[in-house]
Amino acid sequence: MSGKREDVLGWDEYFMSLALLSAGRSKDPNTQVGACVADPHNRIVGIGYNGFPRGCSDDRLPWAREGAYLDTKYPFVCHAEVNAILNAITRDLTGCRMYVALFPCNECTKIIIQSGIGEIIYLSDKYAATDSVRASKIMLDSSGTAYRQFVPSRPSLTIDFFTCRLHHD
Ligand SMILES: O=c1[nH]c(=O)n([C@H]2C[C@H](O)[C@@H](COP(=O)(O)O)O2)cc1CO
Ligand SMILES: [Zn+2]
Secondary structure, three states: OOOOOOOOOOHHHHHHHHHHHHHHOOOOOOOOOOEEEEEEOOOEEEEEEEEOOOEEEOOOOOOOOOHHHHHHOOOOOOOOHHHHHHOOOOOOEEEEEEEEEEOOHHHHHHHHHHHHOOOEEEEEOOOOHHHHHHHHHHHHHHHHHEEEEEEOOOOOOEEEOOOOOOEEE
């Protein structure tokens, strides 16, 4: 009996929570995505969320989903996964894991594979029926890149700034 605290966050829970916290920075009114890259020593090496490119004002570009292509967010927004990789402290992410709130699209998947990331842990797969996500899975399977859904062990975590503590159910 060492008396240590046992009810600590697991590694998956920790990194997925960081990804979700990062998503809290996204200005996208419909889908906020966060991504966090962890290395084999469980060090955070990169983190990001979906947003417009650096220097592009969030007030000048559109956040719409529908309409003429140039009137929507789609040609402009940088996906969370790409931002996490570009923000990483090293270019070679061999053996790293990516925690991401939403299953990566095909364009992000190419970049994830090329960066050396060996495993994706995702939360939502709400676009599973799209050709983009189907293409992602084809590339992941043929490259031998692992992916699995995060299974939470508790329903929620709450940051309580008043008590300076993290609460959970
Ligand atoms: O893997 C992803 N990563 C990511 O950051 N995104 C971003 C792009 C958009 O800002 C938003 C998706 O918007 P919507 O669900 O309204 O189509 O999420 C979207 C995906 C999957 O499409
Ligand atoms: Zn993407």
